[in-house]
Amino acid sequence: MEPVIKLENFHKTYRNGAMEVKAVRGVSLEIRPGEFVAIMGSSGSGKSTMMNTIGCLDRPTDGRYLLDGVDVGRLNRDQLADLRNQKLGFVFQGFNLLSRTTALENVELPMLYSRPSIPTREQYKRAMDALGLVGLAERADHHPNQLSGGQQQRVAIARALVNQPKVLLADEPTGNLDTRTSIEVMGVFQSLNEQGITIVMVTHELDIASYARRKIVMRDGLIRSDEPVTRRLQAPEEIAKLEAEQRAIQLH
16 A cells, blocks of 8 residues: 655755754655554654645655655645645644634535535535534534534544545644543544544644554654554543543542
8 A cells, every 4th residue: 555645855954044954854754544643752853844744834855745646846836735625634733713603614614725616515515524523513503612622623623524635634633622622532533543544643742642553753853763552542441541530539
């Protein structure tokens, strides 16, 4: 099976006058369809630069990036925007929902920029299907201020899925959530991955990375380790443990 993401000797250098900052230094990486990969690293490790490049928000200074077989470096700005809209879905730490529109309308939004255009009836069906995947179909008419933080992040995940992307990119997706809600959101990601959706997630939290199947650790612009997650956390089990702890506290 061909990789859906392939970085070949990827370098990224930022220049500010005479000063150069080498953010990524010759990284090669392959991610195949159906993987769930967590990328970790401290500030300045290169993980955000890697994510921006994978997300077609930035380009390599040197080396190649192939997204689903397409050489991203050969595309102009419009072609890059089309590729990003067709192949990638984004989930951010801040949910980035439009406050005056419903959950359904927020999820429909990426389809407004699709080429060729998607008929209105098909937009509605896809959006409702995506909300169903994250367990929020019955909240389609709710506005963001009527939803909890976890529900808002689920809407954001549905929005990322609605164009049926090749890869779901999640940048610190639990950063604004409490412990229980974080576990619930990771359960959504695990469920989606079990259905074959490729997920690449940046996180600085080791326990959150343990919900993935593969963990990459970056430092000083290089991949320092890349290995399967050996003690993988499962969301239902972690919720049960959390509830047991809370009951024990209440008894005391």
